[in-house]
Amino acid sequence: MIITGTHQILAIDLLKASTPDGAAVDAFMRDHTFPIVEGTKVTFVFRGDAESVYLKTWVWGLDNSQPLHRLENTNLWYLTLDLPRKSRFEYKLEVVRGGHGQWIQDPLNKHRAIDPYGANSVVHGDGYVVPSWTQRDPDAPPGKFEQWVIKSKAFNERRDFLVYLPARFRKTRRYPLLFVHDGPDYLRFANLGTVLDNLIHRLEIPGLIVACSGTANRFGEYMNDERHARFVTEEAVPDLEARLPLLGTPRGRCLMGSSLGGVAAFSTAVRYPGFYSRLLLQSGTFTFTDLGNKSERGELVVPIIKFMNRFRENPTLVAERAFISCGMHERNIYENRSLVPMLQSTDMEIRYVESRDGHNWENWRDRLREGLAWLFPGPLRLVYE
Numbered sequence: 001m002i003i004t005g006t007h008q009i010l011a012i013d014l015l016k017a018s019t020p021d022g023a024a025v026d027a028f029m030r031d032h033t034f035p036i037v038e039g040t041k042v043t044f045v046f047r048g049d050a051e052s053v054y055l056k057t058w059v060w061g062l063d064n065s066q067p068l069h070r071l072e073n074t075n076l077w078y079l080t081l082d083l084p085r086k087s088r089f090e091y092k093l094e095v096v097r098g099g100h101g102q103w104i105q106d107p108l109n110k111h112r113a114i115d116p117y118g119a120n121s122v123v124h125g126d127g128y129v130v131p132s133w134t135q136r137d138p139d140a141p142p143g144k145f146e147q148w149v150i151k152s153k154a155f156n157e158r159r160d161f162l163v164y165l166p167a168r169f170r171k172t173r174r175y176p177l178l179f180v181h182d183g184p185d186y187l188r189f190a191n192l193g194t195v196l197d198n199l200i201h202r203l204e205i206p207g208l209i210v211a212c213s214g215t216a217n218r219f220g221e222y223m224n225d226e227r228h229a230r231f232v233t234e235e236a237v238p239d240l241e242a243r244l245p246l247l248g249t250p251r252g253r254c255l256m257g258s259s260l261g262g263v264a265a266f267s268t269a270v271r272y273p274g275f276y277s278r279l280l281l282q283s284g285t286f287t288f289t290d291l292g293n294k295s296e297r298g299e300l301v302v303p304i305i306k307f308m309n310r311f312r313e314n315p316t317l318v319a320e321r322a323f324i325s326c327g328m329h330e331r332n333i334y335e336n337r338s339l340v341p342m343l344q345s346t347d348m349e350i351r352y353v354e355s356r357d358g359h360n361w362e363n364w365r366d367r368l369r370e371g372l373a374w375l376f377p378g379p380l381r382l383v384y385e
Helices: 011-017 022-031 183-189 192-201 226-243 260-271 299-313 333-344 361-366 368-375 379-384
Strands: 002-004 007-009 036-038 041-047 052-057 065-067 076-082 088-097 100-104 112-115 118-124 144-152 157-165 177-181 209-213 253-258 278-282 321-327 349-355
Touching: 011 022, 011 036, 011 041, 022 041, 041 088, 052 076, 065 076, 112 183, 112 361, 144 226, 157 183, 157 226, 177 183, 177 226, 177 260, 183 192, 183 209, 183 361, 192 209, 192 368, 209 226, 226 260, 253 260, 260 278, 260 299, 278 368, 299 333, 321 333, 321 361, 321 368, 333 349, 349 368, 361 368
Parallel strands: 177 209, 177 253, 253 278, 278 321, 321 349
Antiparallel strands: 002 007, 036 041, 041 076, 052 065, 052 088, 088 100, 088 118, 112 118, 144 157, 157 209
């Protein structure tokens, strides 16, 4: 990147100005890593024969399909966009050949993010760094996971989930309980086990016992289902507290979840006010309406709309404090922003954090340290903050 006065000359501009041939394109590809991030600009590049190429994104407010431009007399395609500092987003490329489009990961980009649906390519804005505490620290002793089984009367079936015990677990101590919705996905896609090991080792949070629960019916059970709230509060938590050395008080209980899991956590707390003292809600799908119960998201979210509309009419104190985070690039940002003053009006203590990211697991991963350490400050946090 070259700055001339106030004009920013990008690498792709220099290539275009050179009337490039195959050798010039080869040199350009050799001399750069892709996408090319230059200050507040990012240039996506694809090289290959195609009828057209599109950038596919999930950035709310941005056209989710934008064409790349072919550099004249070459098979190099490019697209330059604004990219604010410290931002991050996931994308794919659609390559059209023979009239048929194929979505692919960017073959020039080594950065990947996996989720339950596969993997996406990732672009990191200037200044974004993958947090060190999300990566395995060889000095941090790992916790242990135990398989937990409950025969649920609420669902009339057996329920299995994983329970994390911290590395220095002792039966003579008492621990807070963190109950995580979509827990297996948090472990796989957000490095939750590693994050817990590191933060506990660094004394940023105390030793926690963590129940990592999941369901095959998220679109039913996580949308303000009374049975789910009963299963968690009247079955799972009492069973855990009876068999493990947990604090067994509201201040020792926290519900956590993202997206629909955030709805499940919040709606459970609403059904049992005061039973949980802490909430960690990430990008919750807190859909509401001011006129009727219809939404552009369709009939699927009507149970959430009805629940949120009722709560908005009469907000009540359901927990002492909540950490809420959301990405600026996702459609849930409006609902999450709206939730904050509503909960504050009930005298709930709120910490709200926005990031230049989207609705994805690595966004939620990157907010875990701030959320967990604020809800459950460890010895280091208590001394220095």
